[in-house]
Amino acid sequence: MPYLNVTEVESGVTSLAAAFPTADLIELPEPTFEGRTCHALRISTHPTEPKPAVVLIGGAHAREWGSCEILxxxxxxxxxxxxxxxxxxYGGTSFTSAQVRTVLEELDVVVFPLVNPDGRRYSQTVEALWRRNRNPAQSGGNPAAVGVDLNRNYDHLFDYRTAFHPSAPVRVSDDPANPDQVYQGPEPFSEPEPRNVRWLLDRFARTRWFVDVHSYSQKMLYVWGDDQNQSVDPxxxxxxxxxxxxxxxxxxxxxxxFIEEGDADDSAVLAERFCEALKGVRGKEYTPEQAFDLYPTCGTSDDYVYARHILSDREEEKILAxxxxxxxxxxxxxxEMKKIVLEVDAGLVQFCLTALA
Ligand SMILES: [Zn+2]
Structure with missing residues (x-):
């Protein structure tokens, strides 16, 4: 089986919902620029019971094909x-039937495998290394300036020219034609795809954990992405x-x-357990790491999602991202991708179990 196209990812999601009473199909409210409607799954044994949720998303960056297959x-x-x-x-990592039952009984597992279907279609049929969505609104008619980097469009330190030091190597741009394809869009949440993700978090108000699946660099990143973490000066x-x-x-x-010490510790443990379970599959070493250590960012999903509880001042809504x-x-x-799918999935199952522990 080669990589799934957009139709196949969608039919994968809808057929699972049709086949299993433990899977509910969720239609996301915002169609994409090209008119596609996106779907997610909620996996749970007691769908009406209030439970903590883990939200897993993928496919935001068009060229990172395997994220959809992983989810x-x-x-x-x-x-x-x-x-x-x-x-x-999964190779050398395994989980018992009791552990599988625990995940479905104690969590709402919300899986949104293809955030950016327009981008994936374009990447798979026209330009393989396309990263953004396909919104032409800011392009001025220049085909190279079509699209927004969806993982720079979330509302977190969006005004980077004000927020960051002038010589900080923050990986973002306000130029639609930026050759690194990291154009942030005209304003936070200007794009329907991140608005769909935000809607999912609003709908599952008991979300406590969030994972955005990307490639590449064999890492499991945790917040923050804008600067080094510290827990001494709020x-x-x-x-x-x-x-x-x-x-x-x-x-x-x-x-x-600033990050509360307990959150920093919990984030590191979740990332470490993910990497350990992944390594057990066939020995690949992934590194648990603070996102900033890769490069400084703004407008990313993980920082936005973790920051939500700070902005709302509602501690009960805290989401480790x-x-x-x-x-x-x-x-x-x-x-090779098939093997990566198995090892990342082993890591994600362990992530869910560690979250519940
Ligand atoms: Zn990415």
């Missing part, structure tokens, strides 16, 4: 194992204008982003 296969594995009363085996935080122009440098505590960067290539040959 469709993850959903299928959980559903088949639960229905059959079996465990799950005044140094993304909302404080006193620190505008100071963010994004590796300068120790001159500016470093992560970004997987699988593999060493955006589009590995399919035999």
């Amino acid at each position: 469709v296969n993850f959903a299928a594995d959980l559903l088949h194992a639960h229905a059959g009363g079996t465990g799950l085996a 005044a140094k935080n993304f909302r404080n204008p006193l620190f505008d122009g100071k963010r994004g440098l590796k300068d120790g505590l001159v500016y470093a982003e 992560f970004t997987v960067e699988w593999g060493t290539d955006f589009q590995p040959l399919w035999p």
Whole structure:
């Protein structure tokens, strides 16, 4: 089986919902620029009971093809194992039938495998390394300036020219024709695709964990992405204008982003357990790492999602947020991608179990 096209990802999602009473189909409210409607799955044994949720999304960056397969296969594995009363085996990592049951009984597992179908179609049929969506609104008629980087369009430190130090290597642009394809869009949530993700989090108000699946670099990243973490000075935080122009440098505590120590510890443990389970499959070493250590970012899903509880001042809505960067290539040959699917899925099952522990 080669990579799935857009229609096949969608039919994978809808056929799982049709086949399993433990899977509910969720239609996302916002169609894409090209008019596609997106779908997610909620996997759960007691769909009406209030339970904590884990939200897993993928396919935001068009060229990172395997993210959709990782999530469709993850959903299928959980559903088949639960229905059959079996465990799950991924190479050297395995889970018991009791563990599978625990995940479905104690969590709402919400899986949204293809956030950016327009981009995926374009990447798979026209320009393989396309990253953005296909919204031409800001392009001025220039085909190279079509589209927005959806993982820069979330509402977090969006005004990067104000927020960051002028020499911080923050990986974002306000130029639609930016050759690195990191154009942020005209304003936060200007694009329907991140608005769909936000809607999902609003709908599942008991979401406690979030994972955005990307490639590549063999890492499991946790917040923050804008600067180094620190847990000693709450005044140094993304909302404080006193620190505008100071963010994004590796300068120790001159500016470093505040995170409660318990959250930093819990995030590191979840990332470490993910990597351990993944390594058990066939020995691949993924690194648990703070997102900033890869490069400084703004407008990304993980920082936005974790920041939601700070902005709302509602502690009960806290969501620990992560970004997987699988593999060493955006589009590995399919035999290799199949193995990556298995190892990342093993990591995600362990992530769910660690979250519940
Ligand atoms: Zn990506």
